[in-house]
Amino acid sequence: MPKPYPEEFRRDVVAVARKGNAPIKQVAKDFGISEACLHNWLKQADIEDGNKPGLTREESAELRELRKRTKQLEQENEILRRAAAFFARGAAPKMRFPLVLELSADGFAVAVICRVLGFTPQAFCKWKKMPVSQRDWDDAHLIDAAREIHTDDPAFGYRFIADELGDRGIRAGENRVQRLCSQQRIWSVFARKRGLSRRAGPPVHDDLVVRDFTAAAPNLLWLTDITEHRTSEGKLYLCAIKDCFSNRIVGYSIDERMTAALAVAALRNAVAIRSPVGTVVHSDRGSQFRSRRFVHALSANGLRGSMGRVGACGDNAAMESFFALLQRNVLDRRHWATREELRLAIVIWIERTYHRRRRQRRLGRLTPIEFETINQPALAA
Template sequence: MSKPYPKEFRDDVVRVARNRGPDVDLEQIAKDFGIHFTTLYSWLKKADIEDGKRPGSTVTDAAELRAAQRRIRTLEQENEVLPGGGVFRSSASAGKMSYPLVRELAADGIPVTVTCRVVKIARQPYYRCLANPVTDAEWAQAHLADALFDAHRDDPEFGYRFLADEARDAGLVFADRTAWRICSENGWWSVFGKKRRGKKTKVGAPAHDDLVRRDFTGPAPNQLWLTDLTEHQTREGKLYLCAIKDVWSNRIVGYSMSDRMESQIAVDALESAVARRGRKVAGCRLHSDRGSQFRSRKLQQTLWRHHMLGSMGQVGSAGDNAAMESFFSLLQKNVLNRQTWDTREQLRIAIITWIERTYHRRRRQTTLGRLTPIEYEIIMTQAADQVA
């Protein structure tokens, strides 16, 4: 089964095909981007349907139909739970909106999610209760927490000691330290209490160690990827590009472009690279600078999900990512600085066309034995298959 193409790549190919010159046919564009002609024709057909230029069911219509079907099934299940429904009416626990009811309906085929939503209880406490039944101590503490909360709601200016006195008047026996612990865990402080100072923002993810040490070589594919961000001005505003290069063949295996420099652009570029390389990326090192986009929690979670390793150069040291800087230098001279760009769309088409048509398939590189990145990958892959 062929690997899927990232959505951003498909959209860019459609843009190039729609904006082609009169002397350029679709077969030539398909060849330049390394896809089959029928694949390109299919993408154009789907794009015309989405834009209303051709009759057919759009992706939105299909998604709405599936959502409606799921909603109908959910309503049918909720009808079984609600009073008057078959399961609820025949249940021995009818009228008890509690965990035993949820467990009984789950045994009859009603999903726990549906029952909890109808009877308005949370799923997490239900599952915790199944795993660890409530002890007598927890039951007593829950009653104490309720009493402290009621006292705090009635008199929010009271500190934990006054709240403890109110709870004792209700007949509960406990120590002041217990009341402090419960109030501290739930944030039930006096409105006149001292304001806490400190940062209001979350602490960013720590930087990775430099696992590359300026050794920009890779003996095999998907062992070392380099990434960086660049930007260029158009009359509409700036366009930001995040690209990922495999040092084994110097091929740009993933990219993402956006009008905003946020962490999502780095995440999208990484997901695009993983999709195009067939998801065989476990253990691959992703080397970057220490920009906030690469230190974001979203990107760290994406690396962890794909079992990849992060690597970062030193602050203000461009040489620690020189191999990626060289690619952006080529892009700057060959595309970005060639003319004044009116729109982001125009610049986007120029960038993706240069990468896929020129850099990947026409520009020969000395480090690859005067081969293009695509030629190098084909030859080396065939050689590895013959050895195996």
Template structure:
């Protein structure tokens, strides 16, 4: 924008008419800008950007579609296209999003071995969810429901052997604590679940994006949390604990995305 330069030159004694003629800009828009440097639309855009930034700071795994819902809850309504434009201009992308340009790479393999994968007679790898007893294999997922008061998210874990829901949680926001609370509930209800395999998809629910299977081995302390690809300090500490069964070491549930054990 050339208008601040015109104002500075005017303070130094250069006539506005001469400056505008040299810069090939009209004087009327300059005088309108001088009377109101920040327009109402620009101020509204700034408020929307602040609301999106606050939501992105709290939930860096959210894309613009989820950020616009958070901004609306904060009192700044806008269209999804507007949210996309602001996030694109400011570079606020989901922490788990794939790059749109350049040499995009496919996501790597899960941290733990896929214990449910089998190879059929045609050489195709597929999953078989079978269990010979309770607390051997749990599967979990998150579903979204629209209500009159907003979106509602439900995370549930089911025992493959009994086909019963062993733990669930409900929240108005899809954060890692939703999956952590459901898994904690299942562990508290079932008691001794050492060696149980928890299978989830590679969705956007916090740390579960990094690994599709986990071994529940933190039951000696009554706690569990979402997985971590980097294998932080909490994961190493639990994996090396003498209280963890030997067959379960190395496949633990680590810290959530904030690095704190739930």
């Protein structure tokens, strides 16, 4: 079954086809899709815009959501009915956790039961597995004692509290007291407030590339970064992902905000088309690539992260060279009035010129698409 194209890619292709500068057949060829596929995309786009009758994606999603909500309401109603009968027998409110066990045995989801009855699934799991350790129990008593000492004399910090705990017969090391007081924000009233710093954060991955931007096969090493350019409407940001084997841009996303969602969208677009396993994704230490969402997206798709050093452009030089080429050929060619105008220019240059017309010496004077097409049989063998 063929992989679905990313939604962002489909919108860009439809926008280029509607522009009317080239026939539909030529546009389909430039973007590497079939003509029938492009006609279907245009038809669906007309439905979405209200030019043709039909069920839009939003309406289809709304219909699915309504069916899901109806089923969910039926389950919630049954849970409430069973709960009312359970507590009508005189059961104490604390016995709601055994009720969860009873309902889950009848096929109801634990998350739905907990939400209807007004508590979290985590609370139920803690009750079921009894995960509270003696260490946590002791920490709770220690925190209570520390709060009491700090309330008596808030001028002293954790060192004074550690000494007072010893006098009360509570044995605890100074480091442990410092950790708990920091977590609970039990500080001296004379403590200095730490100033803000704009230094780059710590890397979440090691540097697995070490400036070796070569790959023996596709989907072994990807590079990613974010670039920006001004328009009359404001800045436009591009996050691109390049395969070091063929220098092909395997995924990209364009938005007016530089957030973690931009980097995650580019990664998901690349995975949707290439579906790699064990690929190394190398980037700089930007906050978008250190975010929890991006790290989770790497882990969920079986990818390995890699990061260069702070202020070392050479650690991601291969990606910087692509952006420099884009800067000369598209961004700096003229002034861009709207974001949409610049967006289409970037997409056309990547898909039509860079992928299918621009030959590269490192690839034996082949385009990235030609290089991958020629080498696929050899790699399979």
